[in-house]
Amino acid sequence: MARLIIRGGKPLRGKVRVGGRKNSAVAVLPATLLADGPSTVENLPAIEDVRVYAEILTHLGCRVAGVPAPSGNGALVVDPRDFAFAEIPYALTKRLRASYYLLGVMLARCGHAEVPLPGGCDIGLRPIDQHLKGFRALGAEVTIEHGVVRASAPRLTGATVYLDVVSVGATINIMLAATLAEGTTIIENAAKEPHVVDLANYLNAAGARVQGAGTDVIRIRGVERLQGCTHAIIPDEIEAATYMIAGAATRGEVSVENVIPKHLDPVVAKLQEAGAEVEERGDVLSIRMDRRPRAVNVKTLPYPGFPTDVQQPITVLLSLAEGTSIVTESIWESRFKHVDELKRMGTNIRVEGRTAIIEGVDRLTGAPVRATDLRAGAALVIAALAAEGQTEISGIELVDRGYERATEKLIALGADVVRED
Ligand code: EPU
Numbered sequence: 001m002a003r004l005i006i007r008g009g010k011p012l013r014g015k016v017r018v019g020g021r022k023n024s025a026v027a028v029l030p031a032t033l034l035a036d037g038p039s040t041v042e043n044l045p046a047i048e049d050v051r052v053y054a055e056i057l058t059h060l061g062c063r064v065a066g067v068p069a070p071s072g073n074g075a076l077v078v079d080p081r082d083f084a085f086a087e088i089p090y091a092l093t094k095r096l097r098a099s100y101y102l103l104g105v106m107l108a109r110c111g112h113a114e115v116p117l118p119g120g121c122d123i124g125l126r127p128i129d130q131h132l133k134g135f136r137a138l139g140a141e142v143t144i145e146h147g148v149v150r151a152s153a154p155r156l157t158g159a160t161v162y163l164d165v166v167s168v169g170a171t172i173n174i175m176l177a178a179t180l181a182e183g184t185t186i187i188e189n190a191a192k193e194p195h196v197v198d199l200a201n202y203l204n205a206a207g208a209r210v211q212g213a214g215t216d217v218i219r220i221r222g223v224e225r226l227q228g229c230t231h232a233i234i235p236d237e238i239e240a241a242t243y244m245i246a247g248a249a250t251r252g253e254v255s256v257e258n259v260i261p262k263h264l265d266p267v268v269a270k271l272q273e274a275g276a277e278v279e280e281r282g283d284v285l286s287i288r289m290d291r292r293p294r295a296v297n298v299k300t301l302p303y304p305g306f307p308t309d310v311q312q313p314i315t316v317l318l319s320l321a322e323g324t325s326i327v328t329e330s331i332w333e334s335r336f337k338h339v340d341e342l343k344r345m346g347t348n349i350r351v352e353g354r355t356a357i358i359e360g361v362d363r364l365t366g367a368p369v370r371a372t373d374l375r376a377g378a379a380l381v382i383a384a385l386a387a388e389g390q391t392e393i394s395g396i397e398l399v400d401r402g403y404e405r406a407t408e409k410l411i412a413l414g415a416d417v418v419r420e421d
Contacts, residue, residue: 002396004407006384007416008366011252014413015284018240018258019045019404020233024195026098027172028202028233029053029078030105033060034179035206037228038079044233046074046404048397052095056102060086079228083109090116090147096401100128100169103151104176107140112152117144122373124333134161134174138181158183158222166302168193171218175199179208181222190218193303194263198234205229237263238309239403240285242378243413244268245313248276248289249320249386254413255286266306267314270296274317295323295360300331312338312379319347320386321360329354338376341369345383345391363388371395374402381406385415 020043030053032039044050054064054076063079085106093099093116106113117128132142132149137160140153158181163170171191176199178185190196192214200213206229209221240256241264247254248271261268261280268278268285274293279286295318300308308331318325319342329335336351343349344367348359366389371377377399384391396419399406407419 001394002400002419002421003392003394004381004384004396005418005420006366006381006391006393008385008387008389008391010385010414010416011250012247012254012385012410012413012415013252015255015257016243016409016413018235018243018256019043019047021045021195021198021236022047022049022238022402023098023168024198024233025050026053026096027101027195027199028231029057029076030098030101031176031199031202032078032228033057033062033080033083033105033109034176034203035080035226035228037081038077039206039228040075040077040230042075042230042232044074044076045236048401049096049098052092053098056088056092056099059088059092060084085110085112087114088116093118097126100131101173101176103131103135103149104173107135107151107153108156108177108180111154114148114150116148122334122337124335128169130163130165130167130170131173134170134187135177137161138174138177138185156181158185158220160186160188163187163189166191168196171196172199175203175210175218175220178220178222179203179210179226180224183222185220185222187218187220188216190216191302192216194234194237194260202229202231205231235259237267238307240264241267241307241310242313242382242403243409244271244285244287245310245317246382246385247287248274248293249317249382251289251291253286253288255284257284259283259285261285266304267310270298270306270314274321292362293317293321293360295321295325295358297326299328302331308332308335309375311335312375313382315339315349315356315358316342316379316382316386318358319349319360320362320364321358323360325358325360327356327358337372338379341372341376341380342383344369345387347383365389366391368392368394371398374398378403381410385410
């Protein structure tokens with residue numbers, strides 16, 4: 001088990017370059033299987049989820065070349081010309097949530113898909129009924145037996161699918177399946193997240209006809225084939241938000257570079273409300289905090305609302321605020337597991353169902369803690385950086401799933417961090 005040892009209490013200062021967006025990378029990589037020729041995917045983050053996807057693509061017969069570079073500008077060339085249907089071992093699919101995109105892709109490309117139910121962070125029930133409803137609407141027969149989803153249809157046919165809940169995963173999976181279907185598919189009540197748009201941009205560059213991504217109605221006119229293309233993944237606004245919050249919690253000054261500031265609007269609005277100064281210059285956002293944060297209320301919502309993936313990190317900032325903050329988690333039923341660990345560091349947080357009531361304290365103190373999921377791990381790192389004394393965070397592999405070279409980036413910002421594997 002890897003752990004981070006952090007001696008906190010030092011304000012973070014400096015610049016950090018943000019990598020490509022995890023949740024976009026894990027959608028575009030499987031999408032390369034839809035094409036007849038090689039695709040180059042640029043600006044891939046050097047994270048565990050990307051490495052696992054590269055392994056899955058190799059397992060399926062693709063040639064995958066190139067390694068994510070330490071600069072965060074890594075590129076992979078995926079050549080799917082020898083791609084053929086294969087069962088995917090649970091040992092691979094359980095390592096990340098986004099393995100469910102193989103269902104949409106293999107259904108479109110092979111007429112048949114068999115994928116074990118996916119893994120990913122333990123943040124409550126994670127149903128995929130809306131994905132399956134979409135595949136069925138497109139004419140597939142779908143069953144789940146012994147933990148494996150099987151879907152088949154000789155060729156999918158376009159249909160209108162209304163999503164009962166706004167789901168990023170279902171929107172992307174249906175989009176992937178519909179790209180090569182006969183006729184037009186319309187996804188209503190679609191997710192509007194930037195990575196839905198990023199995937200649509202990749203697909204269109206490869207010859208697909210996807211319109212409306214970024215709105216709640218997406219129209220996909222099926223095409224016969226896609227060719228490979230080159231596509232650069234958008235920056236990861238969750239990584240950017242995490243470093244901005246770390247800057248604010250340590251009362252420092254941090255610039256995140258290579259971001260699309262618009263994607264961070266909901267986070268910046270809350271940070272400003274909490275008293276941070278935020279400045280935007282091109283693709284750089286700088287945050288400065290030289291006072292104790294003010295308490296603010298946060299409710300997570302689908303984009304363009306406040307992202308659930310930043311809920312755990314911002315909880316740490318608010319635990320240091322003057323006054324009482326209320327954080328409501330409306331996307332995931334069980335995304336407060338970090339709170340028990342944070343309590344060991346002196347926070348005063350009460351969780352009632354999907355709400356955390358945070359009474360701000362004026363300091364945190366280091367303690368041994370354990371990351372329970374990816375963003376919980378990120379939250380504990382922020383708490384450790386802000387706390388007095390030493391914190392040891394175990395289970396740091398979970399953080400590797402979504403943050404590239406975190407130790408190195410933190411050290412460059414002046415943090416006292418040591419990693420032990
Ligand atoms: N939902 C259903 N049925 C479905 C699908 C989803 O009821 O078929 C519900 C979920 O239970 C949840 C809500 O709809 O309450 C939203 O789920 P969504 O499908 O949007 O989530 P996801 O696609 O499984 C992605 C990210 C998550 C991120 C959420 C929300 C990936 C691989 N994961 O999950 O990222 O929290 O969208 O933005 O893209 C993370 O990066 O730490 C992470 C957990």
